[in-house]
Amino acid sequence: MAIKSFSVVTSYSTLNEITSKLNGANKHPAVDLKGMFFRTQDFESSTKQLMQHLHIERILALKYAEKGYDGDDFKEETQKSNVRIHMRFGNSAGNSSFDTYDLSPALRHFLNDYCRILEPLVKLLAQKHVNVSARNHRRPSELISFNRYIKKLDTSGTKTMLDHDYFMNLYDELWNDYKHAESSGVQASGWANDGKFITSEPKLYSSKLIYFKDMLVDDFIEKSLKNMNTLLDYIKT
DSSP states (O other): OOBSOOOOOOOOHHHHHHHHHHTTGGGOGGGGSTTHHHHHHHHHHHHHHHHHHHHHHHHHHHHTTTTOSSSHHHHHHHHHTTOOEEEEEEOTTSOEEEEESSHHHHHHHHHHHHHHHHHHHHHHHHHHOTTSOOBOSSSTTSBOOHHHHHHHHHHTTOOOSSOHHHHHHIIIIIIHHHHSTTOOOOEEOOEEEOSSSEEEOOBEEOTTOSTTTTOBHHHHHHHHHHHHHHHHHHHHO
C-alpha cells in the first residue's frame, strides 16, 4: 500500500517523562538504584540518536519518492545530511530503494541501553510482588534478570498493568539474541517507493523474529517508550 506521509516520531515528550522519573522526579525510587544515572544518560542519548537519524532518512525518502534514489542529486544530499548509504537500487519502472549504514547500529544501541535500564528495575518490581521471589536460587544474594522475573509473574498468573508479552519477547527475540556472539542482532530494513509514493519504510529484521516480525522501527520506538513509562509508573505506586 502506498504511503503518502508518516506519523513522524519526533516528539520527545514520553522520553522526557521517562528520564525525569529515572532521575528522581516526584521521588521516584529508580534514582537510588546503583548506576542508574549513567544508564539513563546512555539511554536518553541513544534514543534521541535513533529518532533523529530515522527522521532525517524519512525526509530524504519523501523528498525523492518521485524522482528516485538512484540519481547523483540524491547521493549528494545524503552526504550533506551525513547519511551513509549502504545500498540503493532503481529500475526502469520507476521503483527505487535504499538502506543505510547507521540506522541498524542506532537501533541496536537503543535496544542495548533500553534493556540496561530494565535490569536494575527488577529490584523495585519485586518489591510489589513479595509472593513471587526475584532471588536467584543458585546464588540467593543475586537477583534474576528482568526477563526471568516477568516470566515468573506471568507463569504464576500474577496480574499487572504491564505488557508481559512485549517484555518477554523483547528479550527472547531481540536482546538475548543480540548478546550472543554468533548473532548479528536485529537490523533495520530500508526505504522503497513506486515512483510516486513511499511503499516501505524501515522495519525490524532478524531471522528469529515472530512477535516483532515486520514491526516498523517507528512503532517499535513508540511501543518501547510507552511500556517503559508504564513500568516506571507501576513500580512507584
